[in-house]
Amino acid sequence: MTDAVSGRLPDRKEAEVRRMLEIPHPPVPADLAERAIAHGRRLVRRRLLLRRTLWALLLAAVVAVAIWAAMDWPTPAPLNVTPPLESW
Amino acid sequence: MVGARREAQEHRRAREFEAFTAGAAGRLLHAATLLTGDPAEGERLLVAALARTYADWFRMRGEDPYVHTREELATRFAHHAWHYRRPRGGLLDRLAPQERLVLVLRLYEGVAEEQAAAQLGLPAERLRTVYLRAMATMRSRA
Numbered sequence: 001m002t003d004a005v006s007g008r009l010p011d012r013k014e015a016e017v018r019r020m021l022e023i024p025h026p027p028v029p030a031d032l033a034e035r036a037i038a039h040g041r042r043l044v045r046r047r048l049l050l051r052r053t054l055w056a057l058l059l060a061a062v063v064a065v066a067i068w069a070a071m072d073w074p075t076p077a078p079l080n081v082t083p084p085l086e087s088w
Numbered sequence: 089m090v091g092a093r094r095e096a097q098e099h100r101r102a103r104e105f106e107a108f109t110a111g112a113a114g115r116l117l118h119a120a121t122l123l124t125g126d127p128a129e130g131e132r133l134l135v136a137a138l139a140r141t142y143a144d145w146f147r148m149r150g151e152d153p154y155v156h157t158r159e160e161l162a163t164r165f166a167h168h169a170w171h172y173r174r175p176r177g178g179l180l181d182r183l184a185p186q187e188r189l190v191l192v193l194r195l196y197e198g199v200a201e202e203q204a205a206a207q208l209g210l211p212a213e214r215l216r217t218v219y220l221r222a223m224a225t226m227r228s229r230a
Contacts, residue, residue, distance in 0.1 A: 014195065017226045021196050023179060025118045026127050032117075033109040036135050037102055040142025047143065 101145045108153050109138065116157060122192050123165050123185075125178030137161040158197060159207060165189055166208060180226075187222035194219050 077083060113134070120137075121130035137160040141153050148156055165172065169185040180188045189208070193199045194215075199207075205215040 013223065013227060017191075017223055018195055020179065020226060021122065021192075025114050026121050026130070028113045028117055029131065032113055032131070032135065033106050033138075036109065036138035037105060037142055039135060039139035040105075041098075043139055043143035 097146070101142070105142050105145060105153075108141075112154050112157070113138075116154075116161065119158070119192055119196055120161055121178065122180055122196065123161075123188055124172055125176035125181050129172070129176065133161060133164060137164055158193075158199075162189060162193060162207060182225055183222050187218055187225070190215060190218045191222040191226070195223075 116138075117130060117134055120134040121127050124130040124133055137157050140160045141148075141157045144156065145153070165185070166189060169189075172185045180191065183191065190204065193204045193207075194201065201212055201215060201219075205212040208215065210218075
């Protein structure tokens with residue numbers, strides 16, 4: 001019977017199903033680790049490439065803003081000239 | 089300079105990863121095969137999960153690689169559950185993908201209820217219902 005409060009099955013039933021799962025393990029292919037490493041290396045390379053691309057984009061954006069700012073910077077009004085009188 | 093250091097690091101990663109796989113692959117492959125029903129599919133699922141563990145090897149910061157791989161395995165299986173919806177034979181072929189996942193995590197891997205629920209993004213009560221249903225189906229097998 002299921003214990004309605006804790007929702008836990010008695011150990012006997014759990015043990016029964018657990019025994020069913022303990023069938024012999026399938027043989028592990030000899031090249032499993034090798035395949036996982038090859039696949040994993042591709043992931044690492046892809047991440048590295050993505051990181052480099054993002055840094056390059058960031059750098060390009062900073063350079064572009066710097067150049068634009070340098071070219072478009074307004075020249076300050078000369079200090080020894082009286083500014084024109086505006087209506088007030 | 090940087091290249092040589094990276095190469096040495098990759099070498100160390102591969103060595104440590106191989107040692108880990110030698111010990112853990114058997115149990116993980118069994119879990120993956122229980123999930124998919126089909127040994128070849130289980131192998132594919134496990135290789136994909138192990139590849140993530142390999143890529144994350146230096147980022148795990150003390151986390152157990154076995155737990156990391158198991159989580160990746162479960163997440164991948166849950167994400168592609170539609171792909172495994174049809175029974176493909178195996179011991180758990182009468183269970184729905186979610187029931188298989190809950191049974192394997194809770195019973196075979198011994199993951200605590202709260203942890204399993206958090207990992208699958210289910211309320212604990214829902215997980216318990218699925219677990220009990222899976223259990224009942226398994227025990228009613230002739």
